[in-house]
Each structure stands twice: as C-alpha cells, then as structure tokens.
Amino acid sequence: MEGTAVRGRLTWQVATVSELTDETATVRTIDLQVPDWAGHRAGQHLDIRLTGDDGYRAERSYSIASAPGEPVAITVERLEDGEVSPYLTEDLRQGDQFELRGPIGGYFIWDPARDTTPLLLVAGGSGVVPLRSILRYRERTGSTTPARLLYSARTLPDVIYRDELDRYNHDQGVDVIYTLTRQQPPGWTGRTGRVNAAMLTGIAWPASQNPLAFVCGPTSFVEAVAGALVGLGYPPGRVKTERFGATGAPGGP
Numbered sequence: 255m256e257g258t259a260v261r262g263r264l265t266w267q268v269a270t271v272s273e274l275t276d277e278t279a280t281v282r283t284i285d286l287q288v289p290d291w292a293g294h295r296a297g298q299h300l301d302i303r304l305t306g307d308d309g310y311r312a313e314r315s316y317s318i319a320s321a322p323g324e325p326v327a328i329t330v331e332r333l334e335d336g337e338v339s340p341y342l343t344e345d346l347r348q349g350d351q352f353e354l355r356g357p358i359g360g361y362f363i364w365d366p367a368r369d370t371t372p373l374l375l376v377a378g379g380s381g382v383v384p385l386r387s388i389l390r391y392r393e394r395t396g397s398t399t400p401a402r403l404l405y406s407a408r409t410l411p412d413v414i415y416r417d418e419l420d421r422y423n424h425d426q427g428v429d430v431i432y433t434l435t436r437q438q439p440p441g442w443t444g445r446t447g448r449v450n451a452a453m454l455t456g457i458a459w460p461a462s463q464n465p466l467a468f469v470c471g472p473t474s475f476v477e478a479v480a481g482a483l484v485g486l487g488y489p490p491g492r493v494k495t496e497r498f499g500a501t502g503a504p505g506g507p
C-alpha cells in the first residue's frame with residue numbers, strides 16, 4: 255500500500271483544467287481533473303511541470319487550495335516578471351493540460367482528529383491558499399476547534415477568497431482579521447500595517463491554550479511572524495511554516 259502511495263505521489267501525471275476562477279485582478283484559481291489523484295490532506299502542495307514546444311521545462315510548487323475530498327485546485331498569483339505564473343493566470347484555458355505530481359508534504363498539515371487545540375492561521379498574500387484548504391476542511395468535517403485567521407494583504411481588493419472567508423466568519427465562528435498594508439478603503443476600521451509582535455499580541459491565542467499555528471507566505475513574512483509567535487511563548491514545534499520563496503509580489507503582502 256505504502257509503495258503504491260509513494261509511487262503515486264512522485265509520478266508525473268496529466269491534469270486537465272476544468273474551471274478557471276478570477277479571485278482578484280492578479281490571482282486565479284485553477285480547478286483540475288486528475289484521474290489518478292490519490293487524495294490529499296489539508297495544507298499539502300503539489301508540483302506542476304510545463305513543457306514548451308522546444309522541450310524547455312519549468313517546474314513550480316503550488317499549495318492545494320481545495321479541501322480533502324474535493325477535486326484538486328490551485329490558486330496562483332501572477333508575478334509580472336515571473337516565468338510560470340503569468341502563463342497560469344492569463345494564457346491557460348479550460349481543457350488545457352499540464353503535468354503535476356503530488357500531493358507533497360507531511361508537515362504543514364492540519365488533521366482535525368489530532369489537532370484539536372485552538373488554530374491560529376497567519377497568511378501573507380497568496381499564503382492564504384493552504385489555509386483556505388484547512389478552513390474548508392474544518393467546515394466539511396464539522397470541527398468546532400476554535401480558529402482565527404490573520405491575513406495580511408496590500409489592499410482590500412487584493413484579499414483572495416474574501417466572500418468565502420467572510421462566510422467562515424459569519425457561519426463557522428472563525429475570527430477573520432485582515433490587515434491592509436498599503437491602502438485602506440475609506441472608513442476602514444480594521445487593522446493596518448504589517449504583522450508584527452505587537453499586532454500578534456492582541457490576536458494570537460495565548461500560549462497557555464496550547465494553540466497550533468500555521469504561517470504561510472513569502473519567506474521574510476513567515477520568518478518574522480514565526481519569530482514573533484515564539485517570542486510570545488509558542489514552542490517552535492507548534493508553529494508550522496510554509497515559505498513560498500524569497501520573493502513574492504512586488505512590495506510583499
């Protein structure tokens with residue numbers, strides 16, 4: 255069984271684009287049909303491989319945006335000077351195919367049967383993608399684990415999955431807190447500025463409640479937030495991190 259599962263994860267297979275959804279001006283969700291998908295857990299990622307007509311290949315990793323039990327989906331943010339993300343967000347059409355392998359990752363995973371203490375999710379920009387999988391799974395499994403999402407975005411229109419996140423806030427008892435770093439709409443009464451220790455002090459569950467934190471985004475964001483949480487008394491083993499790379503969208507989330 256295990257041998258089959260490992261082979262399945264590492265083998266490239268063909269995925270077909272079944273639906274494309276624009277989330278923001280620069281972010282698109284790509285729903286995929288993957289015939290031999292072995293199933294995934296909340297928080298995992300996959301690799302995609304594109305091959306040009308001249309045989310040139312590019313590989314990138316993307317978090318899985320859908321919950322376990324749902325068809326595979328990824329959500330990609332366009333980096334204007336990037337190689338792969340402009341193709342995925344602008345050129346890709348329904349019915350197109352590319353290769354992928356996965357699911358990948360055994361660490362950045364939320365398991366409602368195991369992880370029952372308060373959940374702290376901290377996202378920078380497209381780092382919200384695997385956290386959305388976690389929140390979807392929390393809803394699908396009927397988990398009542400207390401959950402709080404702190405999401406740093408440049409502006410309100412840059413918030414990915416906003417309607418869905420607001421619904422978790424209203425219907426699922428999830429505290430959803432946005433902090434807008436670059437521009438706020440008139441009358442904005444929410445948080446502003448980058449996530450730092452002072453902001454986390456008012457938002458993070460107290461360490462005495464043995465919370466489990468998931469932090470995802472650009473590398474510098476993740477390191478700053480994880481460091482601040484450890485400073486608030488979170489044991490490093492209770493702060494799970496996923497880094498999307500040294501760069502990110504210009505200016506960061």
Ligand SMILES: Cc1cc2nc3c(=O)[nH]c(=O)nc-3n(C[C@H](O)[C@H](O)[C@H](O)COP(=O)(O)OP(=O)(O)OC[C@H]3O[C@@H](n4cnc5c(N)ncnc54)[C@H](O)[C@@H]3O)c2cc1C
Nearest residue numbers: 314315316317329330331335336337338339380383498501
């Ligand atoms: C585990 C994991 C999960 C991820 N999940 C997501 C996700 O859910 N959504 C998402 O949008 N992204 C995700 N990423 C990031 C994704 O893998 C890509 O890095 C991203 O889409 C950019 O790819 P690109 O080909 O468009 O950009 P690239 O061409 O790789 O360029 C990225 C940046 O690096 C700069 N750059 C490129 N080459 C050079 C160079 N030679 N010198 C200096 N700078 C250079 C570019 O200017 C650009 O700003 C994830 C990454 C990891 C590791």
